[in-house]
Amino acid sequence: MKIEKQSSRLVTPSYETKPLTPSTCTTITLSPFDRAAGSDHVPIIFAYKAPTPPNSAIDHGLRLVLSDYRVWAGRLIEDKRAVVLNDKGVRFVEATASCTLDEVPCCLGASQATRGLLHYPVPIHDRAMLEPRDLLSIEFDHLGNEYMEKRLVREFSWEGIVNRLRMQKFHSSPHFLAKLKARPSVRCPSGGGYSTYESVVSHVWQKVTRARGASVGEEEISQVGISVNLRTRLVPPIPREYFGNMVLWAFPRTTVHELLSQSLDRVAELVHAAIAQVNNRYARSFADFDSLVEREGRWGELVPTGEMESEVFCPNLEASSWLWLPFDEMDFGSGGPDVFMPSFIPYDGDVVTASQMKGKGGIDVFVCLFEAIMAVFQDIWHAIDEITRVGSLSAVGSPSLIK
Structure with missing residues (x-):
């Protein structure tokens, strides 16, 4: 093309x-x-x-x-x-x-x-939606989650990496999602079950780690950086019209051995607990942390983990949910889009989920991996067995390739 x-x-x-x-x-x-x-x-x-x-x-x-x-x-x-x-x-x-x-x-x-409709939602630009408290109270370890010290950042060479990465779309039908969600939810401690997104992230985390095979050691710590929308989690909640970032990250972590030897419900429990921790209390702790660093003049020593130097997340993943974003409403006068997708995102282990267009149900999962790892992941993606053999089940539908 x-x-x-x-x-x-x-x-x-x-x-x-x-x-x-x-x-x-x-x-x-x-x-x-x-x-x-x-x-x-x-x-x-x-x-x-x-x-x-x-x-x-x-x-x-x-x-x-x-x-x-x-x-x-x-x-x-x-x-x-x-x-x-x-x-x-x-x-x-x-x-x-x-x-x-x-x-x-x-x-x-x-x-x-x-389309001439000038009554679109008017944004709120007030960046002081969440102010630090008068008496700072930092309850969580934000140095290591949202930020890290610059002296710990390693040099990274981008050369030769991008040409070996592939991004593919994997469609998950409503039937597949129901099966995937039902498997871990029957053992959910709260009794309320896990969300579709939590189930999908847990499944992808296991499958990508298995596909990476010998490239990750059994005792290595693997984590998923999951973006969490704080708007409805704050007290009081932030208006939907607020135009600014209101996202922090959850970091479920475990060893590669534990990740691959546990059933999907145990992995989903890890993911659910980590996301649940990113709440009003956590967000206010982060605002206080930011204020403390500002007072001490230490910003020159820190770098956001969102700007890490590496385009290779192995043995980790990063997951973002676009499920709530109304992309199908992007109508310029001739109807919504017939095709929607993120372009090529050159980060090994990057995962994006989005609703299928035209109200067809199901979701699309976009995954970026090295080409050899992608071939294995493609073979095992739709296997929901608690212990998966590479190639034991063929993928349902044909994934699309973005390069």
Whole structure:
């Protein structure tokens, strides 16, 4: 598939529907959760069947939305601790691809504005949603979870890694998900069962570790970094319209031996307990930790674990849930997308889950692994047996390859 770029330009906010044009000197300090999230770019692909609106309509809709989401069009200051709302703009690229939509492997407000609907949800930009307490109380080990000391960061060479990585989509039908969820939930200590996401992450964690085989030692510690949305976990909860990061991570950990010798319900119990710990109490402890580091002037000594130098997570994984994001509502006037997926994310052990488009049920699991490991994982992905033999069951459906 050949892609040719036709044009590239910066699109700036338009205030034609606003009573006043705001200052371009305003600075917004990033919240502790913004800074801990690290700085990374995750491309997302939406594909639509004709007829679609002209690019000029999308350009205009984006300009209107940027007047409310000015952070997108702003710029980070040098130490990346604040954003200047200078309306410098976002990059808008027009390109053509030498393929049909069927040949392609497999920001809500912008789509509404493109369709002329100007009553899209207005964002809340108040970064002081969770202030540190007057008497700081740091109850958890945030140095090692959200941050680590720079002196412990190892040098890493990216050369030669990306060409050996593959990203594939594995579809999980509602029937498969019901079986996967039922297996561990019958032994859930709380009696309420495990969520679909907890069951999927537990399953993938076991299968990827098994597929990695001799490349990981039995006594090595393996962990999954799971992003946890704090909006509904805080007391009081954070409004859905809040435009800013409100995510921390859960880190279920165990030895490779224990991970592979335990039944799925035991692994799900580890995952569930780790996620449950990332609650209001944990978030407030983190806000206090951030305030303490600020007072002591130690930011130069620390780096967010979200900006770790390695693109190889082995023996670990990182998992993100996009299940609650309304990607199927990205309608520019001709209906929702026919194809949605993250682009190639070059991190060994990266896992993203998303709902299937068009309300078909089930979820899609995108996994990035080294090519040889991916071949083994593909063979054992749909085996829910408590002890899985490589190749014992064939995958249901054919996974798509993204390179």
